[in-house]
Amino acid sequence: MNNKLSLDFYSQADVVSVARQLLGKHLYSKIGGKITGGIIVETEAYRGPDDRGSHAYMDKKTPRTEMMYQAGGVAYMYICYGIHDMLNIVTGTEGMSHAALIRAIEPIEGLDVMRNRRAIFDDDKRLCQGPGALAKAMGLSKLHNGTDLQGDTIWLTDEGLSYSDLEVMAGARVGMNFEGPYKTIPWRFYVKGNAHVSRPRI
DNA sequence: TATAGGATAGGCT
DNA sequence: GCCTATCCTATAG
Numbered sequence: 001m002n003n004k005l006s007l008d009f010y011s012q013a014d015v016v017s018v019a020r021q022l023l024g025k026h027l028y029s030k031i032g033g034k035i036t037g038g039i040i041v042e043t044e045a046y047r048g049p050d051d052r053g054s055h056a057y058m059d060k061k062t063p064r065t066e067m068m069y070q071a072g073g074v075a076y077m078y079i080c081y082g083i084h085d086m087l088n089i090v091t092g093t094e095g096m097s098h099a100a101l102i103r104a105i106e107p108i109e110g111l112d113v114m115r116n117r118r119a120i121f122d123d124d125k126r127l128c129q130g131p132g133a134l135a136k137a138m139g140l141s142k143l144h145n146g147t148d149l150q151g152d153t154i155w156l157t158d159e160g161l162s163y164s165d166l167e168v169m170a171g172a173r174v175g176m177n178f179e180g181p182y183k184t185i186p187w188r189f190y191v192k193g194n195a196h197v198s199r200p201r202i
Numbered sequence: 203t204a205t206a207g208g209a210t211a212g213g214c215t
Numbered sequence: 216g217c218c219t220a221t222c223c224t225a226t227a228g
Contacts, residue, residue, distance in 0.1 A: 044209070053209070064224060082222035084210050101209060132210050142223090175209045199211090204228080215217080 005156045010072030010149065015091045015098035019045035020189050022089070023168060024161040027105055029154050031139030036110030038128060039161065040102060042190040042197045044173045046088070048097035052182040053173060056097030067146050068097040075154055077135070077145040084132025085141045089149070089156070103131045103174075103188075106196040114138070130198035167192050174200055 005025065012018050020043075028037030048056025048068065055065045055078075067076045068090060076088040076099050088099040105128045107114055114127045114137040128134040135141065140154065147154045170186040190197045 046209075055209085060225090062225065078209090079221095079223060081208055081210050081220080083220065086209065088209090103209090130211065173209070177208080205226090206224105208222105208224090210220105212220100213218090 003157045003159065004150065005158060007071075007073050007150070010089065010091055011093050012072070013092055013096070015047050015100055016045040016187055018089075018091045018098075019043040019100040019187065020168070020170075022100060022102070022156075023189055023191060024163050026108075026157045026159050026161075027102060027138075027154075028109065028157070029138040029140055030152055034110055034113045034139070036107070036113050036138045038105035038107040038109065038196075040104075040156075041106050041194045042102075042104035043188070044101040044103060045187040045189075046099050046101060047187075052178055052180055053176050054097065054099075059097065065097065068099050069095055070146070072096075072098075073149050075140075075144055075147040075149065077140065077142045077147075079142055080132065085135040086131045087135050087138075087140055087144075087154075101131060102134060104129050104190070104196050104198050105134055106194065107137070125195045129196055133198075163191055174198070 022040050022043045046054040048054035049059040056068045071094040072091040074090045088101050092098040127137045169192050171188050172184040173188045176183045
């Protein structure tokens with residue numbers, strides 16, 4: 001596997017473009033000696049400091065957001081609603097607080113492991129459908145915050161698959177509970193008609 | 203220190 | 216469709 005995404009990819013300045021480019025890339029994790037992974041089919045871009053939806057809005061620096069300011073190519077993970085772990089890909093250069101949330105993958109590797117972690121045995125399309133579900137299926141938690149994506153714990157590859165603009169939908173991000181332009185800005189990208197995309201398909 | 207609320211998912215009406 | 220578990224984080228006092 002020599003087709004890991006490079007630092008050049010992660011250091012791109014435009015996180016919205018990166019989120020779009022991530023569709024079709026493969027995401028893998030190796031946790032407890034078990035490899036799981038699949039094709040990214042849904043992402044969202046978070047562009048601090050101007051993005052009100054970002055944890056780094058207004059350049060907010062806290063212990064939690066610290067990882068978002070690292071140079072691109074590491075994981076930013078945090079817990080949402082006390083229950084769900086979220087996996088983000090940090091992008092841009094050091095000091096930029098940009099990140100792309102991975103919301104859903106189409107599982108292709110380690111299906112049995114994912115079924116067991118999720119305790120779902122009769123509906124594979126639900127295994128990684130949504131950011132919390134995906135992290136659980138792949139064995140990821142906020143313990144993996146800061147993981148270097150060039151390593152062998154979490155990594156992304158280009159397997160030659162890409163989706164054309166005709167196959168991709170852009171819409172408002174999920175869970176934006178505030179008012180203003182960033183509530184509805186179309187920074188959520190997903191593969192049209194793909195069964196593994198999470199709920200709100202609008 | 204105390205407390206309100208969140209980039210969700212699953213179960214129930 | 217509506218409801219809420221669950222606990223960490225951020226912010227205020």
